[in-house]
Structures are given as structure tokens and as C-alpha cells.
Amino acid sequence: MSKIFPYLLAVAFLVINLFTLDDYGINWDEPIHFMRGQAYLRYFFTGKKNYEGLPKLKFHYPKNDRYLLVDKLDFEDDRQFRRSFYQSDYRNGEYFLNHDTGHPPLNGILAAATNWIFYQKLGVLGDIESYHLFEVFTGAILVLTVSLFTQETYGVFAGLIAGLSLTLYPLFWAESHFNIKDPVESCFFGLTIYSFYKAVKYQSAKWMVFSAIFCGMALGTKFNIVFVPLIILPWLAVTGFRQNLFKRKLLIPLFFYPLVVLAIFFISWPYLWQDPIRRVTEIIQFYKGVGLHHDYQPESFYIYGFNTYPIQAIIFTTPLVILFFSFIGIITSIFLFRKEKEKTSFLWLLWFLVPILRVTVPGTTIYGGVRQIMEYIPAMALLAGLGAHSMATLLRSHLAKIVIAFMFIPITLKLISLHPNEGLYFNPLIGGLKGAAKRNFPNWGVSLGNEYRQGINWLNANTQENAKLTLAIGYDSNAPRIWLRKDIDISNEFRSGIRREGEYVMELTSQLNWPSFYYFTYVRRFLKPLYEVKVEGVPILTIWKNDWESTREEYRLKEKTFEIAKFVLNEDSLFAELDEEVLLTEIRLLLSESNCDMGRELSYFYISGGDGNWVLHPDEAEKEGKEIISFFAGEKVKSIKLVFGLNNECAKKIYKVIAKKIVKET
Secondary structure (H helix, E strand, O other): HHHHHHHHHHHHHHHHHHHHHHHHOOOOOHHHHHHHHHHHHHHHOOOOOOOOOOOOOOOEEEOOOOOOOOOOOOOOHOOOOOOOOOOOOOOOOOHHHHHHHOOOOHHHHHHHHHHHHHHHHOOOOHHHHHHHHHHHHHHHHHHHHHHHHEEEEOOHHHHHHHHHHHOOHHHHHHOOOOOOOOOHHHHHHHHHHHHHHHHHHHOOOOHHHHHHHHHHHHOOOOHHHHHOOHHHHHHHHHHOOOHHHOHHHHHHHHHHHHHHHHHHHHHHHHHHHOHHHHHHHHHHHHHHHHHEEEOOOOOHHHHEEEEHHHHHHHHOOOHHHHHHHHHHHHHHHHHHOOOOOOOHHHHHHHHHHHHOOOOOOOEEEEOOHHHHHHHHHHHHHHHHHHHHHHHHHOOOOOHHHHHHHHOOOHHHHHHHOOOOOOOOOOOOOOOOOHHHHHOOOOOOOOOOOHHHHHHHHHHHOOOOOOOOOEEOOHHHHHHHOOOOOOOEEEEEOOOHHHOOOOOOEEEOOOOOOOOOHHHHHHHHHHOOOOEEEOOEEEEEEEEEEEOOOOOOOOHEEEEEEEEEOOHHHHHHEEEEEEEEEEEEEEEEEEEEOOOOOOOOOOOEEEEEEEOEEEEOOOOOEHHHHHOOEEEEEEEEEEEEEOOOOOOOOHHEEEEEEEEEEEOOOO
16 A cells, blocks of 8 residues: 555645646746647647648737737637637747747647647646646656655655655745746656666666656756766766676667657757757757856855855755755765665765756856756655655654654645745745845745736736736736736737826736836836735735826826937937936937937936936837937936947937926926
């Protein structure tokens, strides 16, 4: 009976995740993966590069959003035939075969397959939820793998604790619902190591073939798997290459191992077929660009070039019970190094350390928290299982095992209280989410857009008919219109700013150190929140209504146009000193002609209040006919300086400067 515990735990994980799918949002990276997955899946099945032959839906494409799928969708045709929202006539096979890049597409293709089965054919799940089914399924497979690996090595109790540690790890639990890349990569990464271990231990060609297949699937998802040799080779070195690897049973599958991996990678990515060398080189450059030579964290996190942020982030976002037992497991693995013949715990230790070290050493980087190295989490769970096992063995008491198991109840209750925002968990060492926010710990509130779903639910229940919605910063695709009430229209073209045209505005507000784009600055400064999603008292998403009634009292002012008569026009800049400090909302530079070239780099404003300190106004100036326009969110301004872009011929033709300020009505 005890042998089925890993399977029961995996099934429980899968079932609970399925029942809670509707509570979670969409990762802002997912739309492009879903579209690409659908395009390639159709190409594989039919050879078609478009969606001709499918019932047409009325799609309209706006000009201002490069990631947006549709501007308006006619739902009426969608009742007889379930066509996925992400089968885009624009981003179809033709598009991706010529314009693909970034991460590999296998995970998107497999997610599209679950959408095709469970939404398009069977109709038992929603459109987006059927993509997410693939993600929670791989999460359940990883829970099973971790629990089995530990149980087979150290017994049932160790397997139970390892499985619980992975299941209840907040980042893994949350993002198994809506992250198309990292939990999936962690699953294939784990299966690669587990299968390889089994192949070596039992001299099994079958398991070696499985390892090659899973390694190929991992490479077809994300390049994290290229670091797996740094885990496996040192383990083989201490266990002995000759006696464990170079035996007759394994030589043939070992020879074909890299061929299988590369074949899966290449076959699953049609974009590579036309020009393999150039396009693979392009992908490698992409990974070098995002993984090297960028310091995303403040200087205080770097010690002699080593980035301590990943370690700190793991310490602060891991539940204390898992942190404690994994630490005991690390110590135990060190003591067991000489005793264990198969060095299993040493393999787990390498599995845990390598992903962390690869983003810690000088010259490497990481951003968005530690989700990009999520493969450390199953290894940490394995070590936690080992730690719990060693402690129970030391105490030699069944009661100790019961107590250890009950120690996981508090984190279970905590995750229930955070639902569906478990990914924002911080432990008491930093004071929870509130403490992380107070310290402004990097990426403390980043959950990849999951929160938008909660805002959509509120909008569906509380807005008037035919409401208009926009996001303050994000792309419209972050809030899929298929989740919105039919009459609610969403478009970032609805951003009216100080004109106050009554649009609803929704945005993530957990990290207010986001770039201060005009519109986001405007809504935060001028408008009173209409609704907030809060976690531990910290607002993580806010909805405003951009009308006069929702404007804060101190900003219920009118705009007044005035001319800045005194300005100095130099070769590369314009400078103007105002007669007094004003609350600036707009500057218009009038040009003597309209057919001049703004150049590739637009001009930027620097503004200064009465204190004389210059601040860059981040929004780029826009050219409209014979005018260059820049908007300001009621900034206190006494002086302005416009630095021209390279070869900016327009700026040399400025003859008048008109501005707007907000003033009290008299």
C-alpha cells in the first residue's frame, strides 16, 4: 500500500490543480507560445501554414500593439465550432516559419495539443484552461518523479516529505497553473536526471533511451538543460565511468543519446529547417543576450562580482519547514558522500547547486525572481526528503515522523490564504510580502500577470454595460477578451489621460518602481482606486475609472494653455525657463514644416522643478504633422530641456512652444 503514495500525491496534485484552474490568470509570455504552438501543430498535422478551412471569426488587428491577437472578437460564430482564441490568422504558420526566435516551441506545441483535444474537440475545458492542463499535468509528473526517486532511495517517509515539499513550494504550486516554460522545463529536466540515474544503476538501455527523449524535450522547451552535464558528469566521476557507463548494454544508447536530443530539438522546431546553422546561432545569441552581462539587481547584491540575489531570493521565498529540512539534507549528503556507493544524495546536491551557481558567478544574470532556474526546486524537495529521513532515523521514533509530517500544515494553510496568489509568498525571515515590499526586494511582487484574472472577474461583475477597458502599461493580450463580459471592449487605444473619457484602467501595482510612463503615472497620481486586489495588505492590482468623479480632490483642476515665449534653441537641445513652477500636462513644439525626419531616435525631455534637479521624462516625444508632442502627468516643472535625437532635422525647425498646465477654476 505504501508504494502507491507517490501516485496518490501526484493524482491529488493534478485533481486539485484542475479544480482551481479557473482561479488563475494567464502568464504575459503565454499568448505568443500558444499562437506558435497552434501554428506548428497545424503545420505538422495538415502541412498548412494558415487556418484556411476553419470557420471564420471576425478578427480585427489594431496598429498599436505588437503582441495583441485581436482588437474585437465576434463570439456569435463560436458556438457551433470551438476555434481557439490563439489560432491567429496573423500569427500563423507562415508568420512563425519566417519570424520565429527566442525559446524553443515544443512546450507550446504540446499545450496546443491538449487545447485541441479538451477544448476544440471535447469541450470539457475552457480555451485557455485547456492549454494550462498541459502545465499542471507536467507538474503532477514532476511530483511523482520526485516522490518516487526519494522513496526508492530512502524509503516511504522520505518520499512523502519530498513530494509534499515540491507540492507545497509556493512558486511551483502557483506557476504550475500558468507558466508555460519553467515548470515544464523543470519536469523534463528532472525526468532526464532520474532516467539517467536509473539507466546507470540498473544498466538499462531502456532508461537511457528515456533519458535521451526527456533531454530532447527539455531542450525543445528551454536551454536550461544544457547545464545538466555539470550535474551528471561530476556524479559519474565519483561513482566511476568505467564500471557504470562504459559497459556494453549502455554503449549503443549512449552513442545515440546526443543524436536523439538534437533530433527532437530540430524536428519540433520547423523554423530551423530552412537555415539551421544561422537560425540556431541566432537562438544561441538570444540566450547569451538574456543570460549574460546584465546587472538587473542593485549593486548591493554583488560581492566581488558574485550575485547574491538568487540565494537571497531562495532563502526568502522558501517556506521555513522546507528550508530547514533541505538544509539538514544538504548536511546529510555531505556526511553520506563516502558511505553511499551510488552517491545519490551527491547527485541531488549537484542538481540543487548548479542551477543556482550558474546565475551567481560573475558575468551571469537573472531577472524576474528565481522562476527561470526553477529546476532547483525538485532538487531542494529531494534534499528535504533526505533531511526529514535522517532526522527521523536519528530520533528513532514513529512519533517524530508524525510530527515532521504535521509541520507542513502551517504552510498548507498559508497557501490556502494566499490563493490564487501563492507565487507572491515570502517567509517570515523577510517579514512576508509586506516586509519584502518595505525593503523593496527586487521583483517582490512579480507574478507574470496572474492577477489580471482577478481584476477581470471584478470588472465582469461591477461595470456598466458597454464599458471600455485599458491597461495602464501592459499589452491588451494580458487580459484576454474571452474572459471579459461580451459587451466590455478592451483596447489600449482607449487611454485618454487627462481628457478623462471614462475608461476603466487596470494594472499591476505591486512594483511601483516600474518605469513611470505617462499614462501609468497619471492614473496613480490623479485617480482614486476603484478596486484593489491585496495580499497581506499589499495592493498587487488596482482598477481605476478615468472620470471626473474618480479624480482625487487635489487634482480636480482644469487645463490652461499658455505659450512659453522664452526658449533657447541650440544645435542639439532646446532650453526654456518658465516664469513660475507649474503642474505641467503637455508640451507642443510647433515646426515650420512637416516633412522633416525625426530620425530613428526620438527626442527626450528633462524636467526640473523649483529645486533645480533635472529628471528624465521617460516617454518619447511624438511627431504629429507640424508638432512634436509630449505629455506630463501634472509634473511640477519650472524648467524644461529637450535633448534631440541623432540627426534630428525636425528639432531645428521649432519656432513656437505651447504648453498646458492645470489650474484651479476661478
